[in-house]
Amino acid sequence: MERLTIQTSPIDGQKPGTSGLRKKTRVFMGRHYLENFVQAIWDGIGGVAGKTLVLGGDGRYFNDRAAQIILRMAAASDAARVIVGQNGLLSTPAASNLIRKRGTDGGIILSASHNPGGIDEDFGIKFNTPNGGPAPADVTERMFAASREITEYAIIETHDIDLARLGETDLAGMVVEVVDPVADYVTLMEQLFDFDRLRALFAGGFRMRFDAMHAITGPYATAILEEALGAPPGTVVNGMPSPDFGGGHPDPNPIWAKDLMDVMMGDDAPDFGAASDGDGDRNMIVGRGAYVTPSDSLAVLAAHAQLAPGYAGGLAGVARSMPTSRALDRVAAARGLDCYETPTGWKFFGNLLDAGKITLCGEESAGTGSDHVREKDGVWAVLLWLSILAGTGRSVAEILAAHWAEFGRNYYSRHDYEAVDSDAANGLMEALRARLPELPGQSFENLVIAAADEFAYDDPVDGSRAEAQGLRIDFDGGARVVMRLSGTGTEGATLRVYLEALELDPAKQHEDPQAALAPVIAAADALAGITARTGRTAPDVRT
Ligand code: G1P
Ligand code: ZN
Numbered sequence: 001m002e003r004l005t006i007q008t009s010p011i012d013g014q015k016p017g018t019s020g021l022r023k024k025t026r027v028f029m030g031r032h033y034l035e036n037f038v039q040a041i042w043d044g045i046g047g048v049a050g051k052t053l054v055l056g057g058d059g060r061y062f063n064d065r066a067a068q069i070i071l072r073m074a075a076a077s078d079a080a081r082v083i084v085g086q087n088g089l090l091s092t093p094a095a096s097n098l099i100r101k102r103g104t105d106g107g108i109i110l111s112a113s114h115n116p117g118g119i120d121e122d123f124g125i126k127f128n129t130p131n132g133g134p135a136p137a138d139v140t141e142r143m144f145a146a147s148r149e150i151t152e153y154a155i156i157e158t159h160d161i162d163l164a165r166l167g168e169t170d171l172a173g174m175v176v177e178v179v180d181p182v183a184d185y186v187t188l189m190e191q192l193f194d195f196d197r198l199r200a201l202f203a204g205g206f207r208m209r210f211d212a213m214h215a216i217t218g219p220y221a222t223a224i225l226e227e228a229l230g231a232p233p234g235t236v237v238n239g240m241p242s243p244d245f246g247g248g249h250p251d252p253n254p255i256w257a258k259d260l261m262d263v264m265m266g267d268d269a270p271d272f273g274a275a276s277d278g279d280g281d282r283n284m285i286v287g288r289g290a291y292v293t294p295s296d297s298l299a300v301l302a303a304h305a306q307l308a309p310g311y312a313g314g315l316a317g318v319a320r321s322m323p324t325s326r327a328l329d330r331v332a333a334a335r336g337l338d339c340y341e342t343p344t345g346w347k348f349f350g351n352l353l354d355a356g357k358i359t360l361c362g363e364e365s366a367g368t369g370s371d372h373v374r375e376k377d378g379v380w381a382v383l384l385w386l387s388i389l390a391g392t393g394r395s396v397a398e399i400l401a402a403h404w405a406e407f408g409r410n411y412y413s414r415h416d417y418e419a420v421d422s423d424a425a426n427g428l429m430e431a432l433r434a435r436l437p438e439l440p441g442q443s444f445e446n447l448v449i450a451a452a453d454e455f456a457y458d459d460p461v462d463g464s465r466a467e468a469q470g471l472r473i474d475f476d477g478g479a480r481v482v483m484r485l486s487g488t489g490t491e492g493a494t495l496r497v498y499l500e501a502l503e504l505d506p507a508k509q510h511e512d513p514q515a516a517l518a519p520v521i522a523a524a525d526a527l528a529g530i531t532a533r534t535g536r537t538a539p540d541v542r543t
Contacts, residue, residue, distance in 0.1 A: 001172045002157045003076050008032045014040060014147035016140040018345045018487035020126025022112045025062050028123040032153075034066055037143075038073050038108075039153035041127050044135075044143030045106065049078035054098045054128075056090020056181060057110025058216040058279040059241040060117030064088050066110050066125070068160050075174040076154035082174065085181035088163050089241065091216045091280030093369070093377035094185040096132035100373065101184055106130050111279035113488070114251035118244035133350035133374030137466070182223050185379075192310030192372055193383045195228060201390040202231045207270035210382065211260040212239045214246035217276040220379050250277050252284035252366055252378070253543045254291060265289055272389060272396060276378030281346075282366040283378035285385055287396020293513075293543075295325035295412050298362035300403050301384050302331045305360060307391035308384055310372065319352055319361040321345070322455050322470055323482045323498040325412040328362070334407060343457045343469035344484065350374055351461035364414060364498065401509070409509040410478075410502055411516040415539035416486075417495040417530065425485055425493035428533045432471055432483065439473065444523040447475040455482075473527065478502030481524045495534065497524050514542065 014021060014037050021037055028034050042048045055070060057063040067088035074082050083102060084090075090098065092109055099107045112124035127135045127143070135143075156172045168177050189195075202208075210225055212218035218239030225231040238246060249256040252275035264273040269288040276283050285292040292300070302318050305311035317338035320328045332339035340358060342348035346367065352358045353371045362368035367376035368384075385396075392399060417425075439452040455469040470484035479501040486494035499520045503509050514521070524530065531537055 003154060003172065004157050005152050005154050006032070006035070007152050008036055008150055010148045010150055011036050015144045016126065016135075019113060019134060020109070020124050022115065022122055022124035022488060025117070025119050025121060025123040028062060028066070034069055034125070035073065035153050035155065036147060036150050037125060038070055039150055040143045040147035041108065042073075042077055043146035044139055045127070047077065048074055050080050051105040052081040052083065052102070053079060054083045054090070054095050054102070054104050054107030055088070056085035056095050057088055058091070059089050059243060060111065060123065060245070060278065061119055061121070061243040062123050063110050063243070066123070067163065069155070070108060071161055071171060071176060072156040072158060073153065075172040076156045079174050081177060083177045083179055084163060086163065086166060086178055089216060090181045091185070091220055093281055093373050093375045093380065094181055094220070096128060096373035096375040097185055097188050098179070099128055099130065100132040104130065109279065113279050114249070114277040114282060115488075116245060116249050117278065121244070128374070131350060131354055131374050133353075134345070134347040136347055136350065137464070182219050185220060186223055186228065188372060189224060189380065189383055192380070193308050193387055197390050198229045198383070198386050201386065202229055206272070206389075208235050208272045208274070209260060209263060209270050210236045211252075211257055211273070211275040212236055213248060213250040213252065213257065213275055213277065214238045214240065214242045215250040215276065215278045215280070216241050217280040217379055220280065221276070224379060224383070245278060252277050252282050254284075255541055255543065257284055260284070261286065261291070272385070274382045274385070277366070280378050281376040283368065283381040284366055285381065285396070287400075290397035290400055292396065292400060293325070293364075293412050294362065294366045294368065295320075295327050295364050295410065296400065296403070297381065297385075298324065298360070298368050299327035299331050299407065300388070300399060301362075301368060301381070302328055302337070302360050303335075303403060303407075304388040304392070305384065308387040311359065311370070315359040316356055317352075317358040319349055319358045321348070321363040322472070323414070323484065323496070324362065324364040325410040325500050326480070327407065327410040327412075330407040330410070340460070343455065343466050345487070346376055348457065348459070348466070351459055355461045357460070364412070404509040405506045408502055408504040410500055411511070411513050413499050413513050413517055414543050415497040415499065415521070416541040416543075417497070417534055417536050418489070418540040419492040420495055420534050420536070422493045424534050425495050428495065428528055428530065429471065429483065429485060432528050436471065444526045445519045447479055447519055447523045450474045450476050475520070475523070479520050481520060481527065483524070483528060495530070497530070497539070499524060
């Protein structure tokens, strides 16, 4: 084994976004591309010598090659140990758990989350800090700065390391420890949930369908739902991870998990349906004939969490990302809980969780989680929902109806305009930003604007400030429009328009959301000139 020092030079654009560095797979496969960024990670964390890291990914195309390169680079830079999931696999929440449980110096997760995988699709890499959560901005900025000054990196020249075999091997003085990617995670779930009670639910004939979307949660869901809880074989579908996710788009929403939606809206629908994304941190929840928006899911989980043993003592507080609907706020107000509003991206929950200010948190983008790890967690959300179904004896539709009757319904939808010309998207945002001060009092489509601002966040724990986190327009009566540009897209710009309207009258809480939101949708276009500026007459995706 030889330690090589390779000369290189900076590559443009290695700036981590909302969730790590994401690019087209072929870009990552380009000469020095991955290596440069991994060296930038080492530099950004003050070197890797003597440190222990966790490593794993969602199994997408290039995961296996990237894992080999990272191990050889860690060894060349004198890391002490890397704990790697068997075959280079780990779901994002399982990686977060391992970092915490083993007390490591952090970890590297290989994933582009819900983006498609394959040689012509997306790849990504992100670093999580010792608390198990995504690296905060000061750390990713140091990485970006290092990527712009890089001149060389070190790597061990060797044969591939066998990542199929569990146990420890030596790589140029560094220990490579290959672990079962599922076992520790199952143990954690057993601590939070009453597995006996959930077993009894399935034994009583409760039927469920979990769509793993050919991604990483297949092995986790099979081990927990079918093996530990006794759900019948076939409960988990698309459970074998594949490098291109079966040619699909592993994003658990009604568009991309259409098969599941069709089953759940069909005649012989099971009681409960769920799906998770590429790396296992997102979830979609759907009952028989009843889709649950992620914002509502978060609010329902907050209202009933005490039904699971892990949360029986109550919640310290809750948090949601700013664009997430304010259904959670209504639960928090009714229960006397603190409720925090953070910028988009899970990393902003980390300090609140570490400081014990919140127990549950979530985002409208199908992410919910708690203080058990420092990532959102798809399988965890499913188990908490199952605990609520078992504890209340109600169906999903009944739980939703009761929730809305008690707290009001926040109708909600997100409209995405993808691969928009960057100049057009930036122009739209700039023009609207400039008009914010004059908007209060004006009306659009009969909706009167109560307040308008650009969201900025002052972290209550470390005092850091995040600016320019999206434009918010509040209307009288509880409706709202939020606009922001995506920080995870890999092509052009993605404009996200978040739409919300509050309905307190139970007789009006069962409309189609797009119909209920029609005036808000029209107001958003009138405000921002979406069609005029982007040339788009309809969004690409409505969730
Ligand atoms: C998107 C979601 C955001 C989530 C992130 C990572 O980011 O909107 O809630 O945290 O993916 O999964 P965006 O593309 O909007 O920047
Ligand atoms: Zn994800």
